[in-house]
Amino acid sequence: MELRGLFQYLVNQLKKGQGIELVLLQELIQQMANVQFTENLTEEQLDAMAGSETLRYQATSFGVTRNNKALIKSTNRLRDSLLPRDEPKLAIPLLLLIAQHRSV
Numbered sequence: 001m002e003l004r005g006l007f008q009y010l011v012n013q014l015k016k017g018q019g020i021e022l023v024l025l026q027e028l029i030q031q032m033a034n035v036q037f038t039e040n041l042t043e044e045q046l047d048a049m050a051g052s053e054t055l056r057y058q059a060t061s062f063g064v065t066r067n068n069k070a071l072i073k074s075t076n077r078l079r080d081s082l083l084p085r086d087e088p089k090l091a092i093p094l095l096l097l098i099a100q101h102r103s104v
Helices: 003-015 022-033 043-049 053-059 068-082 091-103
Strands: none
Touching (some): 003 022, 003 091, 022 068, 043 053
């Protein structure tokens, strides 16, 4: 999948005030970086998230389930799509537009 085009599409949609596609971004991050979205953490889980990696792993049900090499590769690909060396970076505009969209 060509990620750069997808991120540019998300930026364009957010500029138009359409944020429904943010679900795509959430899914993409969950799949590629193994980062889970949590809305309602308990007080104990919040405390555990401030601890070590082992404590975070044990306090939540979303420990790393993928091969570490595959996870590193997909995370690097995600980063390189948002922060390329030789093209305009999309990370900052995307983050700013997400913040503006959420504040509305």
